[in-house]
Amino acid sequence: MMAQEQGKTKITDLQHLITLTSSDNMSMHHLKVSRGLYDHHYILLGHKWEDEACEIIHYTVNTDLNVIGKGIAKKEMLSREQLKADIEKELYIINNDAYPRNSEAIATAWSRWRGREGETRYYVSASNCENLVTYILTGVSQSEQWNLAGFFKRALGDSIDVLICEWLETLLKGCASILVSPLLRRHSKKFATEINEKLKARNWASRAAVRFINIFRQSPMTRVPKFLKNFVEGFRKQHGIKTEEIYHIDRFMYEISVQFLILGVKTVGYSFLFSIILEFISFLSIIKFREDKKRGLITNPVYKRELVKRMIAMMCASGGTVLGCLLGFLFTTSLWNGPSVLGFLGNILFRLLGSVTAGAVVDWVRIG
Structure with a gap:
C-alpha cells in the first residue's frame, strides 16, 4: 500500500x-x-x-x-x-x-x-x-535540509567543509608556519650578533628592555615559572651567552628581553608574510564560487555566506599562524619545532573557528 x-x-x-x-x-x-x-x-x-x-x-x-x-x-x-x-x-x-x-x-x-x-x-x-x-x-x-538545519548541524557542516572537503587546501595553508622556521633558524645567530652590538650601543631598544625588566621585577610575582627558567637556560646555550653573566641578573635579563623583542618581531613578520601569501589560495576558491553563482549553480545568499566565511577565516588563519609561531618561540627553545608545530595548529584552528563563527553570525543576522 x-x-x-x-x-x-x-x-x-x-x-x-x-x-x-x-x-x-x-x-x-x-x-x-x-x-x-x-x-x-x-x-x-x-x-x-x-x-x-x-x-x-x-x-x-x-x-x-x-x-x-x-x-x-x-x-x-x-x-x-x-x-x-x-x-x-x-x-x-x-x-x-x-x-x-x-x-x-x-x-x-x-x-x-x-x-x-x-x-x-x-x-x-x-x-x-x-x-x-x-x-x-x-x-x-x-537544499531544504541545510536551510532547516540548526546551529550545531550548520557548525558541523562548516567544519567538514574546512577539514575534509578542503583538507588539501587547509593543509597547504597551514604549512605557512613550516616555511617560517628555516628562516628563523638560519638568521637566529645573525640576530644574536646584531643584538649584542645594539647592547653595547645602548640604543632605544635596550633602554626599553631595561624599563620593562624593572617593571617586571617590581611586580608581585616573586617566583619565576619553571618553563621560563628552562627557556632562558636553553636560550643562553643556543646563543652562546656566557654562564657568568647569569650572576648579573639585570644585564642578563635585559639582554634576553632584547632578544625576545627582535626575534619575536622577526617571527611575527615572517609568519604573517608567508600566511598571507598562502592565503591567496582562498581568493581562488572565492573566484570559483563567484563563477558558480553566475552559472546559477549556487544562489546569491549562499554565495554571500561563503564569501564572508572565507574572508573571515582567511584573516583568522593569518592571525592564528602569527600567534602560534610567537608562542612556539616563547615556550620552546627550538626555533624549528616550536614555531612550526604551534604555527601550523594555530592556522588550522583559527581557520576553523573563523569559518564556523562567521557562518553562524551570517545565519543569525538573516534570521534576525
Missing part, C-alpha cells in the same frame, strides 16, 4: 519503487534516503532499470582519485541489495510540480546534468547532494 506524505511518497518495497519509476521513455525521479545525521538525495533514471538494479545520478565519494572529501557528481548503478538497504532506511520519492514531466523538460534537465558530470566541488554548506539534484531538475540550486 502507498504511504503518502505531503510532497513525498514513502517506498514500501523494491517492487513498489519499480512500479512508480519504471518507464520506457527517459525519466528522472528525485529520491531521498536517511543516513542518520543527514539525508542523501539522488536522481533515479526510470528508463535505466536492469534486473532490479537501476542507474542513479548523485554526489558520491571520488573512488577514481581515492581522495577523502573530494565528492564527485557521477552516474552509478545501484544493485538490488543497495536499493533494498535504502528502502529499509526509509526511502522517499520527492514530488514537486516544478520537476520535468515532458520530454522537452527532461532533455533540458539532462543537459544541466551533462554540464556538471564529473564535478568535484562538493561542499556541505553550498553544493551538497540535494543542491545537485534540485539544480538538475529545476535549474535552481536549493
Whole structure:
C-alpha cells in the first residue's frame, strides 16, 4: 500500500519503487534516503532499470582519485541489495510540480546534468547532494535540509567543509608556519650578533628592555615559572651567552628581553608574510564560487555566506599562524619545532573557528 506524505511518497518495497519509476521513455525521479545525521538525495533514471538494479545520478565519494572529501557528481548503478538497504532506511520519492514531466523538460534537465558530470566541488554548506539534484531538475540550486538545519548541524557542516572537503587546501595553508622556521633558524645567530652590538650601543631598544625588566621585577610575582627558567637556560646555550653573566641578573635579563623583542618581531613578520601569501589560495576558491553563482549553480545568499566565511577565516588563519609561531618561540627553545608545530595548529584552528563563527553570525543576522 502507498504511504503518502505531503510532497513525498514513502517506498514500501523494491517492487513498489519499480512500479512508480519504471518507464520506457527517459525519466528522472528525485529520491531521498536517511543516513542518520543527514539525508542523501539522488536522481533515479526510470528508463535505466536492469534486473532490479537501476542507474542513479548523485554526489558520491571520488573512488577514481581515492581522495577523502573530494565528492564527485557521477552516474552509478545501484544493485538490488543497495536499493533494498535504502528502502529499509526509509526511502522517499520527492514530488514537486516544478520537476520535468515532458520530454522537452527532461532533455533540458539532462543537459544541466551533462554540464556538471564529473564535478568535484562538493561542499556541505553550498553544493551538497540535494543542491545537485534540485539544480538538475529545476535549474535552481536549493537544499531544504541545510536551510532547516540548526546551529550545531550548520557548525558541523562548516567544519567538514574546512577539514575534509578542503583538507588539501587547509593543509597547504597551514604549512605557512613550516616555511617560517628555516628562516628563523638560519638568521637566529645573525640576530644574536646584531643584538649584542645594539647592547653595547645602548640604543632605544635596550633602554626599553631595561624599563620593562624593572617593571617586571617590581611586580608581585616573586617566583619565576619553571618553563621560563628552562627557556632562558636553553636560550643562553643556543646563543652562546656566557654562564657568568647569569650572576648579573639585570644585564642578563635585559639582554634576553632584547632578544625576545627582535626575534619575536622577526617571527611575527615572517609568519604573517608567508600566511598571507598562502592565503591567496582562498581568493581562488572565492573566484570559483563567484563563477558558480553566475552559472546559477549556487544562489546569491549562499554565495554571500561563503564569501564572508572565507574572508573571515582567511584573516583568522593569518592571525592564528602569527600567534602560534610567537608562542612556539616563547615556550620552546627550538626555533624549528616550536614555531612550526604551534604555527601550523594555530592556522588550522583559527581557520576553523573563523569559518564556523562567521557562518553562524551570517545565519543569525538573516534570521534576525
